[in-house]
Amino acid sequence: MNHEDFFKIKDGWNLKIESLKEEQLVHYGSNLLCGNGYLGYRGTLVEWNKNQYQACVITDTYDMADDKWRELSNSPNALATEVRLNEKKLGDYPGEDQMETELNFNYKYGIFKRNSINDEKINIVSERFASYSNLHLIANNYQIKNLSNQKVELKLGINGDVWDLNGSHLENFSGEYDSSENTLYLKAETVESNITLVTALSFKFKKGKIQNLKVENEKKSIYLLMDIEAEAGGIELDRNMIVYSSNDREEPLKAALNDASSALKTGYQTLKNEHQAVWDKKWELMDIRVKGNILDQLAVRFNLYHNIIATPAHSERLPIGARGLSCQAYQGAAFWDQEIFNLPMFLFTETETAKNILKYRYHTLNGARKKAKDLGYEGAFYAWISGKSGAELCPSFFFKDVISGRKIRNHFNDWQIHVSPDISYTIWKYYLATDDIDFVVEYGSEILFEVARFLHSRVYYNQYKDQYEIIRLLGPDEYHENVDNNAFTNYQTQFALKKALYFYYKMENEYPDKLSELKTKINLNDSEITAWQQIAEKIYLPQPNGNNLIEQFDGYFDLEDTTAEVLEDRLIDKEEYWGWPNGVAVFTQVIKQADVIQLFTLHDTFNEEVLAANYDYYEPRTQHGSSLSPSQYAIVAARLGRAEETYDYFKKSAFIDLMSTNKAVSGGTFIGGVHTAAAGGIWQLIVNGFAGMKIDKKGLSFKPTLCQEWEELEFKLNYKEKKFKVSLNQNQFKLKAATSNQTELEFRVFDQKQVLKPGAEYSLKI
C-alpha cells in the first residue's frame, strides 16, 4: 500500500489530499477531524450533509433513539452552507463535478483547510478548527475568490437534520435570528434523555455586502438566505459555531449566544492564536520527533493528535470513546482501551488528564456495582461499554449470523471481566508514575477494594486442585468465549487483589481514619481481606510449559492448529463473524489479537526465553483482527531486540486509519471512525517498545533499541513531577533531566542503576 494513494506529505505536521475522492468520504470524516475532547467535527465540506456522514459529535449527550443503542448525539451543523452563482449551485457536491477540491490538514493545531476551484477559476477557500481555548467553539474562515463582482446567493445557517447511527436523537427544535448581534441559534432536545442542545452561529462578512436577507425557519433548521455583493472579486466570512448542552450549563442558550457574540468580537485570527497556544503547550510534552522518515513522523503525530482530541481532558466524568468523538460508533463509550491504550501517554505527559480518566472510573462505581449485582456478583464489575453513568451499554445481542440473519448472543457484557482488574492495574501504574497517594486514598482505594470484592465473588475454589479458578471467561482475544482460566485475566486478577491488599495495609498504617471511613462506607469486612489474600495466593496462574509456552486458556493447545488464511477459505460469507458461537475461529488456535502477548506488555515477570517462545508461537496464529493487537506485539518484539519487527508493526498500526485499511461498515453496522486505542498504542510502541521504557516498583527503566529505518527518536517524559527528554539514535541513548527538576532521578538502563541530577544528561553508546 502506498500512502500517496491516500494523501501527500507536506511536512511532519501537514498532509494534503490533492484531489478529493468521493469513495474516501467516510475516512476523511474521521481522519481530518477537528476536535478538542468536548466535540468532534468531522472532516466534511460545508456543502455536505448527513448523506456524507457530516456530523459534530458532542460529549455527554447520551441518548437512545431506537430502544436499543444509547449513543452520543450529533449537534446541528452551524457551518451548513449553500452557494448559488447565476442561479447555479457552487461548491463540491458528491456526484456533481463542479469543482476540484484540495484538502489540507494540520495536525499540530487541528486545522482543516479546503480549497475548491472550478473551470472558471472561481475558488472556495475555507479553514476551521475546534478551539482548545473555548471547547464549545468551532471557528471558520470562509472565502470565495475570483468573482467578477457578481452577486452571490448565500444560504447560511444551522441544519439539524444530521447524521445519526441509531435513530434521530433530536426533537422539539426552535431557532431564532438576532440581526443586531448577527447570531442565530437552533435549540433542540434529545428524545430519550431530554438534554437540551443549543447550537449557535455568529458571522461577519469581511468582504461582501449583504443586500437581501431572509430568515428561513424550517422544522429542523434555521437558515439565512442572503444576496451578497462581492467586494474586490471576493467574499470573505468569519463564523463561529458554538455548542452547549444542558449537561454543560444550566442555561445553555444564554452561554451559546454569549460565546457566539464574544467570538465574533475577538475575531478569527485571535481565536486561532489562543487555540494554537494551548496546542503549543501540549506538544511541548507530548510530541515525539522521528528523524529519517517524514511519512512516519507525520503518522506518529496523526496518532498522537487523535489520542489527544479523543480525550475529554476537561472533565473527570466522561469516558474516552473507542472511536473518540469521530463518530457515534461504539457509542462514544469507554472499553478497557481507555486505561490500557489511551491513558499511558497521558500518564507520562499530562498527568492531570490521566487522573481525570481514572476519576471517571470512580464516578462510575455505582454503575459497576449495579452491573455486579444484576449478574449475581458483589463489588464493582465495570461495564464492557461504559458511558456517562457506568451502566453496561453493551447489548446482549449485537452481532448477526449473516447466513441465517439471526442475532448472536455474544457475552462481551457478562464474560469479559478483565476490564475491572485492568483499571486496578492502571491505578497502580498511576501511583508509580506520580506518587499521588492522595488520589489513591480519596478515589483509587474505593475502586481497588470494590474490584477485589467483585473478583472475590467471581472466582471459584477448586477444592480438588486446591486453587482458585476463573471459569467461563472471554479474554482479550474475543474469538474464544466461554473459556476457563484465561492467563491474561488470571494474572490481572491476582495483580488487582495484591494491589488492593497493598493499599489496604498502607492506609491502615498511614491513613487509618480514611480507611475506617471507607470501610464503613462500603461495608468492608476483615474476612474479605483475608479472602483476597487467600485468592491472591492460590489463584491458578498458567505457567510456561516444557516449551516455555503459556496456554492462553485451559485447553487452548488442544484446539485445531491452523492459520487465519486457512480459515478465510472456510468462510461461507465474507461478512461472517469469526467468533462465538460457531464462527470459523472458535474451535481453532487462531486468535483475533494479542492475549498472552498482551500479558507480557503489562507484566515483567517472564524471562526472555518465555517471551520469545510465546511471541514465536502466538504471532502466526494471530489474525490481528483488532486494532489493539499490533502495538502489543510490537512492544514484545522490541523487548526481544527485534526492532525491525517492531517497525513492521508500527507500519501496521500507525496507518490503520491514515490508509483506511479498516472497513467502515461491517455486517450492515457502521464501525468507521478513528481507532483511538491504536493511536494510544503508537505512543506505547515507541516509548515502551523502541525506548524500552518500563515502570515498576523499582522505578523507571529503559532497554532501548531502534529500527534501522529511523535515524533518531526524541520524546519527553513527565515522571513524578520531573521532566526528561529521551533521545535515541542508532548509536546512542540519551536521557536529559530538565534543570527545573527539584530532585535527582534514579533509573535503570539495561538493568544498570543510574542517577541523573537536575539539568544533567546521561548517555550510553549502544
Added chain:
Amino acid sequence: MNHEDFFKIKDGWNLKIESLKEEQLVHYGSNLLCGNGYLGYRGTLVEWNKNQYQACVITDTYDMADDKWRELSNSPNALATEVRLNEKKLGDYPGEDQMETELNFNYKYGIFKRNSINDEKINIVSERFASYSNLHLIANNYQIKNLSNQKVELKLGINGDVWDLNGSHLENFSGEYDSSENTLYLKAETVESNITLVTALSFKFKKGKIQNLKVENEKKSIYLLMDIEAEAGGIELDRNMIVYSSNDREEPLKAALNDASSALKTGYQTLKNEHQAVWDKKWELMDIRVKGNILDQLAVRFNLYHNIIATPAHSERLPIGARGLSCQAYQGAAFWDQEIFNLPMFLFTETETAKNILKYRYHTLNGARKKAKDLGYEGAFYAWISGKSGAELCPSFFFKDVISGRKIRNHFNDWQIHVSPDISYTIWKYYLATDDIDFVVEYGSEILFEVARFLHSRVYYNQYKDQYEIIRLLGPDEYHENVDNNAFTNYQTQFALKKALYFYYKMENEYPDKLSELKTKINLNDSEITAWQQIAEKIYLPQPNGNNLIEQFDGYFDLEDTTAEVLEDRLIDKEEYWGWPNGVAVFTQVIKQADVIQLFTLHDTFNEEVLAANYDYYEPRTQHGSSLSPSQYAIVAARLGRAEETYDYFKKSAFIDLMSTNKAVSGGTFIGGVHTAAAGGIWQLIVNGFAGMKIDKKGLSFKPTLCQEWEELEFKLNYKEKKFKVSLNQNQFKLKAATSNQTELEFRVFDQKQVLKPGAEYSLKI
C-alpha cells in the same frame, strides 16, 4: 390420530396390518422387531434388502467404518429369498404391486407373520421369531400355497450386502454350502474392530422337492438357486438363521454350524415351544393387565415387549441401546435412559437383569475413568453414549446448522454430567429393592466412590456464598447447554455423595477388609471422604421460591417466557435444531423435556404444593421434544391426583412408536427405531404413576389413583425376594402376597403403615 391408520387390534397381544403400506416401511422395521437382547431382526419381508432397511443388529459387534461413528454391526441376512414363478418374480417388492400383504405381530412371543396373496390367489405365508431359548437363532417357517403344482425357482441364502447407517462394517467375506447337512454359512470380519461374524443357515423342505441346486458365491453373499417342485399345491420350508461373533465364542463358525444343524433336527415347532416357554415365564412377572381398553392393553404390552427385547439380559457386559437392537441409530449404546428409564421395570421383576445392567457400569469403570482424566477430572465420568468399553462414543460435533451447513459443537459429551450420579442413584434403588449388599460391596461401592470422586473434582466452591456449585452444565433438558446449578444435577450430585458416604461407613463397620482392599485398589484417601461430606453438606440446592417454583438453573426465570408454538414460527428451516448454541429455544424458557419435573419423580422431598406449582409452570413450557418426557410428567400428574392427565401422557408416550408420531430421519440423519426409554417409561407411568408405588428408606409405598378410561389394572412385583400382585380399579386397591413368600411385608398406603403376611391380601376402598 387413529390407530386404525396404522394397525388393527386383534386382541391384547396381537396386532394386524391388513395391507402393508410402503411409506411405513421404516416403522414396521422397528415396531415389528423380533428380538431377544442378543439380536434384533427388523420387521421386513424376506424379499426386501438394505433399501428397505432390512437389518439384523447384533450385540457386541461395535465397529467404526467411517472414522467417526462406532456402532453395532448388522449381520448378513440368512432369510434372503427370491421366488420366481414362470420366470416372473413372486413376492411383495416395494414399488411392484404383485401381491397384497397382511402382517401380524404377536407381542407375547415376538412372532412376526406375513401373508401375501396375488390375483391368482397364490399365497406366501411365513412366520418367524428370535428365539429366547437359543439367542443366536431366528427360526422361520416359510410357505407358498395355492400353487398348481408348478415349478418354482427359489433363491435362498445369506446376503451380506446389508443396510448400515455409517459405512459398511463387513469385509473379507467367505461362505460355504454343506449339502450333507443342508447348511450354509457366510463369514465376514468387521473393518475396524476385526470381529469375525458368522451367519449360518440351515433349511429343510417339508413340502416341495429340490430338482436342481446351484451354489452362487458372490462377493458378499452365498445363495442357493433351486428349482422346486411343489407338493399338494405348495411348498413349505423351515429354516434357521444362526449368528455368532468371535466376541461370543472362540470358534463362532463351529458354533454357528452346530446350532444350525441342531435347530434343523429339533424342528420349527419344538423350537417355538421352547422359545414360548421362556416368554411365559417372563410374562408371569412382567405382564401388566389393563381392563377397559383393548388398544391400551396392546400398547402397554408393545412397550413391555420392546423394553425386554432391547435388554441384553444374558450379559453383564453390554449396554441397553437407546433404540435397543431395532437399528444402529444412537450407536446401540447406553445413555442415562438405561438406569433411569429401562432398568426400573427389571428392578421389580427380573432383578438379575437389573443387576446385570448395573454390572455393565462396573465393567465400564475404566472407560469412565479415562473420560474423566481426558477432561481434567478425577474418578469416573460416565460416557454420555456408552458402548462396550464405556469409552465416550458421543462425538463433539454431530448436529448440523441446517442453514449454514456448518457442524455444531454440542456439549453432550462433556457438560451433561448427570449420568454419573444417576448411576449412583440407581445402585441405591437396587439396594433398596433387593437388600443385595453383596453386589454393593463387590461392585456398586467402587462405582459409588469413583462417581463421588468425579463429582468432587467437578464442583466448585463459591467462597463468597459459602456453597458448592456446579458450573457449565447440560441438564436433562438439552435445549439449555452451558447453564449453572441445574437443579436436577445438583440434587442428584448431593444424593450420589450421600450414598457413597453411607456405603463407605457401612463397609467400614461391616465389611472393613473389603473396604480397605477397595481403598488400596483405587487409592482412596480419608481426606476425600471428608470432602464428600463437605460438598454434600454445602452444595447449592435450588429451593422453591415464593411461588413454590424451583428454578431449573441459575437465571432460567429471566429468560424469555414463551411457548413451543411461538418458537415454531421463528424457525427459518423446519429441520433446525432448537438448542445450543443459537437455536430458537436457547434464550427462552421453552424446554425440550422434563427437568425439574424429572427431579420429582426421583426424589420425594417436596410437598404437593411444590409439585403442583412446578408441574403447572413447566408443563406449558415443555415441548416434549424427547420421548423421555411424557412418562415423567405423567408420574407427577398421578401424584397430584390428576389421573386423567396421566392418562393423556400415557397416550402420548405409549404410541410414540406404534403410531409413528416420531420422525425417522432428521437433518439427514437416521434416528428411527424403537424408543426403548419411552417403553420403560410406560412401566413407570403405570406402577409409579397410577399405582403410586415408591421405594425409599422406609420401604415400599403406594398412593393409587386410576384414570376413568381403565376399569382395572393388574401387575406383579418382585420385592426383596417376595412376590406380590397389585390390582387397582375405580373403587379398590389390592395388594396380595404370594403364599411362597418367606416373610411378611411392611408397606404403606397413603402414608399408613400396613403389614401383609405371606398369602394374605390387603385391600382398600378408594
